[in-house]
Amino acid sequence: MKKLRLRFSRSQLCLPYAVFLILFVIVPLIVILYYAFTNGQGHFTFDNFKSFFTNANTIGTLLYSLYLAAVTTIICLLIAYPTAYLLARSGFKKQYVLLMLFIAPMWINFTLRITALKEVLSVLEGNLSDFPFLNSVIGLTYDFLPFMILPLYTSFLKLDKSLLEAASDLGANKFFVFLQVTLPLSVPGIVSGVTMVLLPSMTNCVVLEMLYNKTYIPGSLIDSYFKAFDWNRGSMISIVLLIIIFIVTLVTNRFSDKDGERRTIL
Amino acid sequence: MNESNNIIELKSVRKEFDDETIAVDNFNLEVKKGEFVTFLGPSGCGKTTTLRMIAGFELPTSGEILLNGEDISKLPPNKRPVNTVFQKYALFPHLNVYENIAFGLRLKRLETTVTDKKGNTKVKKIKLNKYEIDKKVKKALEMVDLEGFEKRSVSTLSGGQQQRIAIARALVNEPEILLLDEPLGALDLKMRKEMQIELKNMHKRLGITFIYVTHDQEEALTMSDKIVVINDGEIQQIGTPTEIYNEPVNTFVADFIGESNIFNGTVVGKLKVKFCGATFDCLDDFELNDMVDVVVRPEDIKICAPNQGQLKGKVISTVFKGVHYEITVEVGKFEIVIQSTSSAEVGAVIGMRVEPDGIHLMRKVYTVNKYDGVITKTNTVQFGDGEFECDVTKLYPSSHLDEEGYLITAQGEKIDLTGVEVDVEIDTHDIEMSDDKTAGGVVGNIISMIYKGDHYRYIVRTEENEEDYVLSCPDLWNTDDRVSLIIPKEKIKLKFKATEEDK
The missing domain is CATH 2.40.50.140 (Nucleic acid-binding proteins)
Known part of the structure; x- marks a missing residue:
């Protein structure tokens, strides 16, 4: 009997993804673009954008979310950096178990995690709505910390130990070794950690809502516009966010590109 | 300063790792100022560990490392006036060539005596200024023939160029000793030969003491003033290349060199x-x-x-x-x-x-007798002019013998070992002598006996092929006594010949 051979050309192999891409990425993008630049009657207009950038309230949501995301990212970095360093550098035989413990929250259902956090916080604070900003930062940090630890951990693991030895051989004490070798070489880890925490925490309105933070962020704005069937303004804010994210990625890509070149010799 | 012109001395240095493996033991070495010393040995012999102890990356478990007569064995690497050229260069990938070489210079503090306005003299530690650093880096680049490479990223350099930068980075600090850990290992043959000559020239020109680690005996013979042959963490022989080659002290050195x-x-x-x-x-x-x-x-x-x-x-x-x-x-x-x-x-x-x-x-250093043996059908082994009962089941884990004398493996396979060649090893204290000529597997004459303090060492030689058995025994026998040798079957260690294993 002849063996049945399955052979696909490259173009055939990428067909499933192409279908997915068109249905769920390109078509929705076109729809969003259409709504963002039209009014309720379907006429072309810039009014949606004009009203967003001239209204202090809507600009406020954007700044607030940026501020919240920045604080969250910095706190995540401050917690994750030493943790990842210790995890990767220590001679623990149970290194991976420890890493798992830090990563495990990622595998637990999001709603469950935040609800549990809510209970803990209400015991500590009494009325949750008294500390909306603090609670949001705690919630977001709790949610996104693993995304900061993982890339940092990997970049510390990759760090060639002989570089640290070379630095101390050339006269650097422990502090200088860290400052001049460890820190600069962990920049790619920092950059990808920051990207992975900053962007999602800018738009994650669910955490805020669950922790009774009534302040609007762009994510919640979109939600409220869509709930009121105002597709046009909702789409407009999506476009604004898209552009911000695009710019941030562009900036961070610069760092990681340079790094790709460096890594080749490590 | 001490009176002798030894720049560095290692005194009974021992290094034991956490998992209790002994990397270096009883290491005694004196290196004179300006010498080119090579640590030569197979991989895993402890030569790199010794170098790392001199550099300060490892602390010796016991013993002393004296630099100009002062014990430095507990000092961290940054406090030692030695610099290392690493096996894989270890150049900083985030810095360019200039910054790599300037790394040590920027951290350097010169102790200078300063007289202030009131006429008091003070010892101040001052940094090198930009101009001085610049001059030194340029000079270092010149030395390794890479002028004009200052702004290049280290990742754009070839292996040989990276190696030169690594050497320049170490030498620019004017260390008292330069440590080189298999620095040419990653280069191709032609490049390696060139660098060997260049390193040798650099050594002559600068007068710095070089300690060089390699497993390449040719490299060691070409470059060194003094070779330290190391095996199993212990020094086998110290001598000039000529001495090592012409007068090896034991078979290891003879076999390893040439x-x-x-x-x-x-x-x-x-x-x-x-x-x-x-x-x-x-x-x-x-x-x-x-x-x-x-x-x-x-x-x-x-x-x-x-x-x-x-x-x-x-x-x-x-x-x-x-x-x-x-x-x-x-x-x-x-x-x-x-x-x-x-x-x-x-x-x-x-x-x-x-x-x-x-x-x-x-x-010869006797610890064990070695013979080539052949297994016979009755689960005996023939070697050294005799035939002895042995335990062939040890050749296969958890196997046993059936009634006919065939070997049954753990998987139930039946194996006939008749005629299989094996390596036989017997410890010197596992052989007993007997007057009864039929008691043992072989008969021979005692040809030599040496009193070793608490026991005698005998050599028994058979008549047929003049095979020798070396054994230790506390009892006194006489030379030319005719004895038969008894070896308990569990003391006969059998091992397949390498070729048999491949099958």
């Missing part, structure tokens, strides 16, 4: 040694009947007419090696390698001569 023929020999008279079935004159004086290792360099064996030589054998291979031919000759059961400028035809019978100064004798 090509060698190594034979088992016996001293049969004053300055006479017997090996390969012939008696030779030699220059090393040993006691009569001493068992020795005989080392003969391939180039010390001269080819002559079959009837004029001390040895006669058949050529089994001839390989042209550029300057010389490498000829392998079969003499009885021995194989001898000869290097000669003249060729010999395969199959031809030739004679061989060895002058007395070409024969190096070394005292």
